[in-house]
Amino acid sequence: MKAIVIGAGLGGLLSAARLSKAGYAVEVFERLPITGGRFTNLEYEGFQLSSGAFHMFPHGPGGPLARLLEEVGADVQIVRSGQTALRVPLKKGSTDYGAGFRDIPFYDFPALLSNKDRLKTAFLIASTRKNRPAGSTLQAWIKTQVKDEWLVRLADSFCGWSLSLRSEEVPVEEVFEIIENLYRFGGPGVPMGGCKGVIDALEAVIAANGGIIRTKTEVSKILVENGKVTGVLVNGEEHEADQVISNIGHAATAGLCGEALSGEKYAGYLEMLETLQPSAGIKICLSAAEPLIGHSGVLLTPYAKRINGINEVTQVDPKLAPPGRHLTMSHQHVAPENVKDLEAEIELGLKDLKAIFPGKKYEVLLIQSYHDGWPVNRAASGTDPGNETPITGLYVVGDGAKGKGGIEVEGVALGVAATMKKILG
Amino acid sequence: MKINENCVGCGQCASFCKKGAIEVLGKARATDACIECGICAPYCPVRAIEVQV
Structure with a gap:
């Protein structure tokens, strides 16, 4: 059996590693000179x-991505981060960090509520595990439960950091699936060597299993016959395959199928693709001699104007920076209307950093x-539309086809695992 | 070197530039230090770099 993978991002390489381990002849085509997509150094x-x-x-180390890496035999060391912290103003009622701040552990967030709301929140934390809310956005749901703006700030900061969305953009079901996954798998960790540590390990697995990765090689067309994928076109040459795994998102994948997706049968799929919205964000990379955060946990900043959270990965792997320096990175969600x-947005982010690290x-x-x-x-x-396409044997993986409740790369791993189950049984 | 409207400002080009000639602020911009070597162009994930020949 032959599988072709389009795109050597994390989803593509995870798929290639898993399929090559299962005995498939695997060939990965990557347009860029480098592998890893948006997950490399x-x-x-x-x-x-x-x-x-x-x-x-x-x-x-306990999550879906770590599990999948272990399953394919990728040699990656993942170090559990310290507790996520919340930076909150010293004085209750402040709306920024101007008059001082303190950091509290994430799980202490109810301490900032009134006694009544704290009780209500404790009740919700217990009851929602059995009876999950549904049918609204996270923010709309919170507002029906507790009238304290702190919870909305917290939700925005968490959703901004982990999903690059506002709480009013996230279906409440997705958030409760994420919360369940936090119970199940625990909080974050850092791969030694950074993203590229993972990519290198996956490439080693693929090579050991006889798989081939071709960079600077662009797929120009996905070949389809009678509703079934038959291969791809590269530099005018046909490459046959039993399965094609695309790591470039549903829309671009459909684009490569061309007229094979025309006709009424596929109209519903193409219409659904029109509704897909990518999420936007800004990362500011800081260098400092003295640590800015001082621990390996994520620092969420619910009282910043734009920045949602910050991490300091050199607390785990000092080699990610030159000797004597730290690498600290902030993330801020960008609302669709602000992308232009x-x-x-960057100015506001830089101003936030001054307030967060005075x-x-x-x-x-x-x-x-x-x-x-x-x-x-x-x-x-x-809003992920799943891994299948209307074409038999053609699957989509990556951050355009994440599994339910999977934050970022965990969602990528869940999507790949689901796809592999469909292909390998 | 021309950077077209496809640019999202991801900075990938800047990390491959040997001359430190790319500034990134929402979009990439080539500075006067750019020697038009074209090394950066293939690394752009969104085909935003047009190197003049």
Whole structure:
């Protein structure tokens, strides 16, 4: 059996590793000169920045991505991060960090509520595990339960950091699936060597299983006969395959199918693709001699104007920065209406950093933004259309086809695992 | 070197530039240090870099 993978991002390489381990002849085609997509390292001024992701697994060594890596035999060490912290103003009623702040553990968030709301929240934490809310956005649901703006701030900061969305954009079902996964798998972790540590390990597995990865090689067409995939076209040459796994999102995949997807039979699928919205975000990479966060956990910043959260990966792997320096990266969600004004959004992010780290010395290394054709997620979390396509033998993996309740790369892993189950049984 | 409207500002080009000649702020911009070597162009994930020959 032969499988062709389009795109050597994380989803593509996970698929290639799994299929090659199962005995498939696997060939991966990647348009760019580098592999890893938005999940690899970019070397910049001696730092290991990233092409997208934050050198972090949302569920660390116990999550879906770690499990899949273990299953395929990829040699990656994932170190569990410290507790996620929340930076909150010192004085109740403050709406920013101007008059001082303190950090509290994430799980202490109810401590900032009134006694009544704290009781209500404790009740909800217990009861919602059995009776999950449904049918609204997270924010709308919170507002029907507790009238404290703190919970909306917290939800926005968590959704912004982990999904690059606002709480009013996320279906409440998706969030409760995420919460269940946090119970199941635990919190984040950092892969040693950063994203590229994972990519290198996957490539080693693929090579050991006889698979081939071709960079600088673009697939121009997906070949289909009688509703079934038969291969791909590369530089005018036909490459036959029993299965084609696309890591470039549903819309671009459909584009490569061309007229094979015309006709009434496929109209519903194509219409659904029109509704898919990528999510946008900005990452600001900081260099500092003294640590800015000081621990390996995520720092969520619910009282910042734009920045949702920050991590300091050198707390786990100092090699991600030159000796004596730390690498600290902030993430901010960009609302769809603000994508046209990224410079203003970046300004607000830089201002936030000054308020979050007053009196600290740091340099801005690089500011990276992601949207449209190279987004945070090709499908906003909660809207992923699954891994199947109307073409038999053609699957989509990656952040345009994440599994339910899977934050970022965990969603990619869940989607790949589901796809492999369909193919391998 | 021309950077077209496809650019999202991901900075991938800047990390491959040997001359430190790309500034990124929402979009990439080539500075005066750019020598038109074209090394960055194939690394752009959204085909935003047009190198003049």
